[in-house]
Amino acid sequence: MGAFLSIFLFLPMFLLLLLFLLLFLLFFLLLSSSYASSYSSSYSSSYSSSYSSSYSSSYSSSYSSSYSSSCSSSSSSSSSSCSSSCSSLFLPVPPPVPPPVPPPPVPVPLHVPIPLPLPSVPLSDSAPPPFKWGFVGVCIRVPTWFIGVNGTKDDWLEGWKLGKPQISSNIPKRNSKTTPLVSTTIAAQIIDANIKLTLYWTTIAHEIMRERSVIPIVAATLATLLLSLPMTAQSFSPSHQHRPRVPANRPHQLQHTPQRHPPLSSTSLSLKSTSPPPYPVRVTVLGGGNFGLALASVVAKKGVPTTLLVRSPDVASHINENHRHPTKMSDIALPRLVRATANKKEALNDATYIIHAVPVQYTRAFLETVKDEIPPNVPVLSASKGIETSSLGFMADILKECLGEDRSYAFLSGPSFAREICEGVATAVVIASEDLMLADDLAELMSGDDFCVFTSRDVIGVEVGGAVKNVIAIAAGMCEGLGLGTNAMSGLVTRGCGEMRRLGIYLGARPSTISGLSGVGDTFGTCFGPLSRNRRFGYRLGKGETAEEIKASMGGSEVAEGVDTSIALVKMIKEKCKGYRLDLKYPILFGMSDIIEGKMKPMEGMQNIMNFPVRMENYDERF
Numbered sequence: 001m002g003a004f005l006s007i008f009l010f011l012p013m014f015l016l017l018l019l020f021l022l023l024f025l026l027f028f029l030l031l032s033s034s035y036a037s038s039y040s041s042s043y044s045s046s047y048s049s050s051y052s053s054s055y056s057s058s059y060s061s062s063y064s065s066s067y068s069s070s071c072s073s074s075s076s077s078s079s080s081s082c083s084s085s086c087s088s089l090f091l092p093v094p095p096p097v098p099p100p101v102p103p104p105p106v107p108v109p110l111h112v113p114i115p116l117p118l119p120s121v122p123l124s125d126s127a128p129p130p131f132k133w134g135f136v137g138v139c140i141r142v143p144t145w146f147i148g149v150n151g152t153k154d155d156w157l158e159g160w161k162l163g164k165p166q167i168s169s170n171i172p173k174r175n176s177k178t179t180p181l182v183s184t185t186i187a188a189q190i191i192d193a194n195i196k197l198t199l200y201w202t203t204i205a206h207e208i209m210r211e212r213s214v215i216p217i218v219a220a221t222l223a224t225l226l227l228s229l230p231m232t233a234q235s236f237s238p239s240h241q242h243r244p245r246v247p248a249n250r251p252h253q254l255q256h257t258p259q260r261h262p263p264l265s266s267t268s269l270s271l272k273s274t275s276p277p278p279y280p281v282r283v284t285v286l287g288g289g290n291f292g293l294a295l296a297s298v299v300a301k302k303g304v305p306t307t308l309l310v311r312s313p314d315v316a317s318h319i320n321e322n323h324r325h326p327t328k329m330s331d332i333a334l335p336r337l338v339r340a341t342a343n344k345k346e347a348l349n350d351a352t353y354i355i356h357a358v359p360v361q362y363t364r365a366f367l368e369t370v371k372d373e374i375p376p377n378v379p380v381l382s383a384s385k386g387i388e389t390s391s392l393g394f395m396a397d398i399l400k401e402c403l404g405e406d407r408s409y410a411f412l413s414g415p416s417f418a419r420e421i422c423e424g425v426a427t428a429v430v431i432a433s434e435d436l437m438l439a440d441d442l443a444e445l446m447s448g449d450d451f452c453v454f455t456s457r458d459v460i461g462v463e464v465g466g467a468v469k470n471v472i473a474i475a476a477g478m479c480e481g482l483g484l485g486t487n488a489m490s491g492l493v494t495r496g497c498g499e500m501r502r503l504g505i506y507l508g509a510r511p512s513t514i515s516g517l518s519g520v521g522d523t524f525g526t527c528f529g530p531l532s533r534n535r536r537f538g539y540r541l542g543k544g545e546t547a548e549e550i551k552a553s554m555g556g557s558e559v560a561e562g563v564d565t566s567i568a569l570v571k572m573i574k575e576k577c578k579g580y581r582l583d584l585k586y587p588i589l590f591g592m593s594d595i596i597e598g599k600m601k602p603m604e605g606m607q608n609i610m611n612f613p614v615r616m617e618n619y620d621e622r623f
């Protein structure tokens with residue numbers, strides 16, 4: 001891969017420099033001819049003027065010297081006349097009365113400026129250096145660059161800094177993270193830097209040109225060309241790409257040796273194991289439900305020691321002894337790097353990241369019991385989706401209220417059923433955070449062959465999508481339970497996504513986030529997939545069970561977040577959104593809330609929902 005990249009990016013670089021060389025030589029040739037013409041024209045003009053002005057007084061000397069020059073620079077068409085005239089040089093002294101020569105009609109400028117086709121890169125604040133300083137500049141920069149070429153990338157950057165500080169200051173610090181993508185960025189910068197340096201030296205050479213010496217120009221250009229080769233190739237070498245990442249200067253990244261548990265057994269999950277991150281990490285997952293287990297597996301499969309905080313010591317011992325949960329997805333073995341405990345202090349004291357996977361409605365009470373054990377500055381990644389009924393807040397609001405505003409938070413969402421993740425089925429999610437570096441770190445931490453993580457800064461967009469899609473999933477399940485067809489369900493889900501977008505945009509989300517993984521993407525998975533608990537809840541509603549009956553049958557062991565979120569959503573819309581008849585703006589969300597609360601029968605409610613008034617499909621968009 002490194003070699004491929006070397007060739008792939010090195011070749012255009014080489015060609016580019018070659019082009020520069022050719023252009024340079026061309027420029028030199030042009031310049032030479034321009035010197036020649038400027039020389040001849042200025043000479044002839046001086047001849048003409050001197051001729052016309054001093055003819056009468058010093059005709060003979062001026063005539064003889066100027067005439068020979070004029071002859072040598074005259075065109076070939078006039079060569080015969082010239083040769084005949086030249087023979088007159090050997091004639092005796094000219095007659096006393098000179099022949100009348102008319103002065104030139106238009107005066108030719110005495111000075112023809114040297115053309116400057118090259119971009120000007122200032123050498124210093126002062127005027128361009130004379131020949132000797134330009135050459136010395138080249139001599140200094142060659143070895144400093146060369147030192148970098150033979151060292152590591154950081155050495156190179158140092159070398160580069162010495163040679164050309166104004167460019168190196170543009171290279172961001174996080175380039176020390178050498179993922180392939182970043183390596184490409186570095187390569188692009190190196191190529192860019194090479195081009196700039198070539199131009200820089202070309203400018204020096206231009207200054208040298210004023211001294212009319214070609215050797216330093218060719219030397220500078222050749223040096224640029226030759227030195228570019230090893231450096232460009234080295235920047236793509238595998239040793240650079242796999243160089244351990246220097247931990248960012250982040251307080252949560254504790255400097256200790258990562259604990260290595262025994263290798264994974266053959267009965268482990270089918271997720272392919274990938275190399276662990278090259279910096280020390282310990283992850284603690286809060287919540288021993290389905291999703292807590294799945295995310296603990298994802299992280300442990302990356303070789304990171306992961307602690308699962310569960311409420312029951314019995315469940316913890318069962319997990320540690322059998323490497324599987326006693327009741328949740330008990331057919332699936334967990335990676336051995338997953339250790340469970342019911343001891344909060346033990347679970348949290350050395351965590352570098354915390355993943356929160358406790359259902360939304362239990363979150364506040366749960367966090368109150370553990371917040372004193374959570375070290376300061378340790379970031380929290382929330383995987384829960386919904387709105388709290390008591391505060392009408394999203395997870396971001398609850399976490400900040402419980403664990404403080406000073407901490408960094410991130411939010412994971414997208415179509416990601418716990419069982420499929422554990423079975424190693426390809427999954428794509430998004431992690432949103434206002435701290436994009438945290439989102440990036442977490443994406444790097446969790447990404448694997450079967451678990452793809454995108455990042456985003458749109459926290460509210462991701463949260464709105466995660467909360468609203470569960471309500472739409474209940475509606476979709478109910479549609480099916482009522483025996484309505486695919487047309488009805490597709491129409492309902494699409495209109496539901498429209499309400500999600502309207503609300504999201506109102507609350508500050510980006511439309512692209514709503515149409516992304518955490519919005520429309522998760523809605524697809526939850527509404528049409530067989531694994532959704534929310535969809536199952538809706539199906540049972542459609543079949544005639546009441547919400548209370550279904551909830552009771554699920555017990556406290558499993559949650560369908562959309563049920564409580566539906567009630568909270570309508571309250572929140574009424575509280576936060578301005579406008580008359582909000583129920584017409586959000587008919588599905590309002591209708592589902594009424595059905596779940598028992599204010600309307602499912603069939604009646606569905607008829608109301610589906611009886612869309614005649615209007616433009618996207619009536620709230622301005623054209």
Ligand SMILES: NC(=O)C1=CN([C@@H]2O[C@H](COP(=O)(O)OP(=O)(O)OC[C@H]3O[C@@H](n4cnc5c(N)ncnc54)[C@H](O)[C@@H]3O)[C@@H](O)[C@H]2O)C=CC1
Nearest residue numbers: 288289290291292357359362366384385417418557558559
């Ligand atoms: N299961 C899934 O496939 C996915 C779940 N999620 C989200 O993850 C969150 C957690 O869901 P699951 O893990 O599926 O939960 P679950 O339905 O598997 O189990 C609920 C779990 O909540 C915990 N719990 C119950 N009462 C509690 C209390 N009073 N205090 C603390 N913990 C309590 C228990 O550990 C229980 O096992 C939810 O917000 C859900 O929307 C997100 C994506 C996928």
Ligand SMILES: O=C(CO)COP(=O)(O)O
Nearest residue numbers: 414415416417532533534
């Ligand atoms: O959020 C989920 C999948 O992305 C899980 O949905 P359910 O809670 O409906 O099972």
